[in-house]
Amino acid sequence: MPSISELTIYPIKSCAGIAVSQATVTEAGLRFNGVHDREWMLVDLQGQFISQREFPLMARVQCTITNQHLQVDFDGMTSLLLAINNSATPLNNIPVVIWDFALNADDAGDVAAAWFSQVLGTACRLVRFSAHVQRFANTEWTGATLAPTRFSDGYPLLLISEASLEDLNQKAVNQGRSAVPMNRFRPNIVIDGIDAFEEDYAASFDVSNRLQLRPVKPCPRCPMPAVDQKTGIVGANPVDILQPYRANPIVDGEITFGMNVIVDSGAGATIAIGDEVQISIAF
Structure with a gap:
C-alpha cells in the first residue's frame, strides 16, 4: 500500500526546510x-x-521551531528569533510582489532585516504573510475551487514519489553523474509504494480516509534543483537529465517533476509519516 515517507515544512520561502513526522x-x-x-x-x-x-x-539558513519562536540560524551568526504568536505586536504592513501577484505583507522589523541583509550581503527585508490577506492558486488549474496559498510559488502543496526520484537518479548514474537527494526539489509530501511518475496520473490522493488531496498541475522546474541544499553551492542541474522525457505539453513543453496539490476535503486533519495513501487514477 502506498504511504507517506517524508513531510517537510518550509517556514521561510527558499530557506532550509524542516523535516517533521506529522x-x-x-x-x-x-x-x-x-x-x-x-x-x-x-x-x-x-x-x-x-x-x-x-x-x-x-539554502543554508536553518529554521527550528521552539515553543514560542521560529529560531533562524546561519554560520557564525547569532540566532534570530521570530515570535510565532505576534498578535499583540503592532505590525508595519508593506507592499510586496511574488511573481505577478501584488499584496501587502507584515514587515518583520529592522532586526530581522539587518540579520538577513548581513547573511545575503544585500539590503533586504523579511515579511510575514498577513492574516488580513488572501492569495489563491490559479483557477485555470484548480477550476471552481479557490485554493488559498501563502508565499509558495503558486500552490499550497507539492507532492513527489520516491520512485520518480529513483528513476531520475538511475539515469543520472548511468550518465556518470551523482544521484541527488529529494530536498533538491523541495516537496512538502513524499510518498512511496507507487511507480515512477504515477503521481502525474492521479485524480486524487486519499490519506488514511480522512484527507483528500487533488493534484492540479505538474510542477515546472526552475534552476533551483541545481543548488546543493546543504552547501548552497550551485552545480549541475538534475533537471537536465529530465529534458529528454519529461517535457510536458500541458505546460507548454516545460520540464516537470512532482505535482502541485490542493485540498479537496478534510482540511484540518493531521497526517503522519507511515499514513496509507489510496490513489485514484484519472482515466
Missing part, C-alpha cells in the same frame, strides 16, 4: 507547531521576492 494540513498548506509553510519571505527594497534563484546560500 503535520496539520490546512487549505493553504502544511502547519506544524503553529508555523505555516512559506509563512515568511524575503524581499528586496522594492518589495520583490528573492529566492535561491538569486541567492543560493539561502
Whole structure:
C-alpha cells in the first residue's frame, strides 16, 4: 500500500526546510507547531521576492521551531528569533510582489532585516504573510475551487514519489553523474509504494480516509534543483537529465517533476509519516 515517507515544512520561502513526522494540513498548506509553510519571505527594497534563484546560500539558513519562536540560524551568526504568536505586536504592513501577484505583507522589523541583509550581503527585508490577506492558486488549474496559498510559488502543496526520484537518479548514474537527494526539489509530501511518475496520473490522493488531496498541475522546474541544499553551492542541474522525457505539453513543453496539490476535503486533519495513501487514477 502506498504511504507517506517524508513531510517537510518550509517556514521561510527558499530557506532550509524542516523535516517533521506529522503535520496539520490546512487549505493553504502544511502547519506544524503553529508555523505555516512559506509563512515568511524575503524581499528586496522594492518589495520583490528573492529566492535561491538569486541567492543560493539561502539554502543554508536553518529554521527550528521552539515553543514560542521560529529560531533562524546561519554560520557564525547569532540566532534570530521570530515570535510565532505576534498578535499583540503592532505590525508595519508593506507592499510586496511574488511573481505577478501584488499584496501587502507584515514587515518583520529592522532586526530581522539587518540579520538577513548581513547573511545575503544585500539590503533586504523579511515579511510575514498577513492574516488580513488572501492569495489563491490559479483557477485555470484548480477550476471552481479557490485554493488559498501563502508565499509558495503558486500552490499550497507539492507532492513527489520516491520512485520518480529513483528513476531520475538511475539515469543520472548511468550518465556518470551523482544521484541527488529529494530536498533538491523541495516537496512538502513524499510518498512511496507507487511507480515512477504515477503521481502525474492521479485524480486524487486519499490519506488514511480522512484527507483528500487533488493534484492540479505538474510542477515546472526552475534552476533551483541545481543548488546543493546543504552547501548552497550551485552545480549541475538534475533537471537536465529530465529534458529528454519529461517535457510536458500541458505546460507548454516545460520540464516537470512532482505535482502541485490542493485540498479537496478534510482540511484540518493531521497526517503522519507511515499514513496509507489510496490513489485514484484519472482515466
